[in-house]
Amino acid sequence: MNAGNFLNMLEEAGFDFFTGVPCSYFTPFCSLLAQRETSFHVAAVREDIAVGVAAGAYMAGKTPVLYMQNSGLGYSLEAFASLQMIYRIPALVLMSYRGPEDRGWEEHRVMGEHTEDLLNAFNLEYALFRGDISDRRVREIGRYLRDREQPFFLLVTKGALV
Amino acid sequence: MNRLEAIQCVVDGLPGDELIVHANGVISRDSFYCADRKENFYLLGSMGLASSVGVGVALSRPDRRVLIFDGDGNILMGFGNLALIGALKPSNLIHLVFDNEAYGTTGNQPTLSARVSLSEAARASGYLSAALVTRRRELLEVMPTLYRAPGPHFLQIKVSRDVPVTGPRIPYSAREIKERFMKVLGNRSD
Numbered sequence: 001m002n003a004g005n006f007l008n009m010l011e012e013a014g015f016d017f018f019t020g021v022p023c024s025y026f027t028p029f030c031s032l033l034a035q036r037e038t039s040f041h042v043a044a045v046r047e048d049i050a051v052g053v054a055a056g057a058y059m060a061g062k063t064p065v066l067y068m069q070n071s072g073l074g075y076s077l078e079a080f081a082s083l084q085m086i087y088r089i090p091a092l093v094l095m096s097y098r099g100p101e102d103r104g105w106e107e108h109r110v111m112g113e114h115t116e117d118l119l120n121a122f123n124l125e126y127a128l129f130r131g132d133i134s135d136r137r138v139r140e141i142g143r144y145l146r147d148r149e150q151p152f153f154l155l156v157t158k159g160a161l162v
Numbered sequence: 163m164n165r166l167e168a169i170q171c172v173v174d175g176l177p178g179d180e181l182i183v184h185a186n187g188v189i190s191r192d193s194f195y196c197a198d199r200k201e202n203f204y205l206l207g208s209m210g211l212a213s214s215v216g217v218g219v220a221l222s223r224p225d226r227r228v229l230i231f232d233g234d235g236n237i238l239m240g241f242g243n244l245a246l247i248g249a250l251k252p253s254n255l256i257h258l259v260f261d262n263e264a265y266g267t268t269g270n271q272p273t274l275s276a277r278v279s280l281s282e283a284a285r286a287s288g289y290l291s292a293a294l295v296t297r298r299r300e301l302l303e304v305m306p307t308l309y310r311a312p313g314p315h316f317l318q319i320k321v322s323r324d325v326p327v328t329g330p331r332i333p334y335s336a337r338e339i340k341e342r343f344m345k346v347l348g349n350r351s352d
Contacts, residue, residue: 017222019218040221040222042217042218042221042246042250044214044246045242045243045245045246046240046242048210048211048214048240049211049214049240049242049243049246050214051211051214052208052211052212052213052214052215052218052240053214053215053217053218053221053246054218055214055215055218056183056214056215056216056217056218056219056220056221056222057218057219057221057222058218059203059215059218059219059340059343059344059347059349060218060219060222060223060347060349061222061223061347061348061349062222078207078208079208079211081207082205082206082207082208083205083207083208083211083215086206086336086337087336087337087339087340088336088337088340089340
């Protein structure tokens with residue numbers, strides 16, 4: 001899916017604050033964000049810091065999107081647990097999935113094998129995003145975030161956003 | 163000056179309805195003991211992230227002044243926050259560090275802030291002002307200057323480890339803390 005179209009979809013669904021740490025899967029998405037004037041963008045220095053920034057932005061009236069590699073899930077899981085989950089602060093999390101389908105990277109092997117296990121263990125809802133998503137589905141996710149006040153993860157596979 | 167005296171001094175001198183994001187542990191508890199304001203947000207955990215939450219609020223609401231009540235252990239754990247705030251320069255942000263050179267909540271184990279200058283690190287990161295005070299009189303003098311000039315400001319306040327009283331644990335649930343804070347910002351979460 002074209003990264004610009006996806007970004008437009010998110011903005012149309014009300015998302016207006018983006019923060020995170022880049023992944024090569026997000027290269028086109030991040031370069032668009034850097035020039036975007038319709039949304040706020042904070043390029044964070046660590047994934048857990050991005051989670052904190054998103055929590056602050058939400059309480060101050062924004063509708064945040066977090067983006068990070070699944071390697072950042074390890075750094076940020078405690079932040080999700082002690083901020084978003086207990087305070088009930090929603091966030092859409094775009095998480096690039098250096099997982100079982102993207103082999104050959106030793107540094108990603110362990111986290112890649114256990115990303116979904118970790119999300120399941122923490123009762124964090126997620127779906128795979130392979131580059132095809134409808135406006136209706138994005139609005140559904142928006143409703144989930146408002147109703148449940150919990151994070152929702154889209155695991156973004158390689159080549160899903162171009 | 164102990165931590166409670168320093169926090170009391172800042173709280174007593176607040177010009178008005180400043181938002182205050184508090185680091186977890188004794189910083190939250192001491193401030194709650196001094197005055198539980200509806201503009202106060204307390205982190206129950208998430209060590210290292212008080213300044214992350216604070217900068218998220220400050221960037222989203224440039225019309226409101228935001229204070230962060232931080233600790234030395236918190237700053238050291240989330241050191242990247244100094245770079246983020248120094249680079250983004252939210253002018254409505256005042257970052258205060260009550261520095262007792264110890265992990266006060268867990269039994270006063272020493273931190274590195276006796277040997278590493280947090281205010282110099284903040285200055286190098288790009289805060290518009292970064293200062294160190296050690297006496298109550300200096301704190302009383304410097305606070306009004308921070309409210310007058312655009313930030314971000316960083317103030318490292320050295321405090322002793324004397325704990326005259328321990329504030330109670332925050333009696334609210336995380337959800338109650340959030341809802342009160344959002345309400346004061348004119349946002350509802352339902």
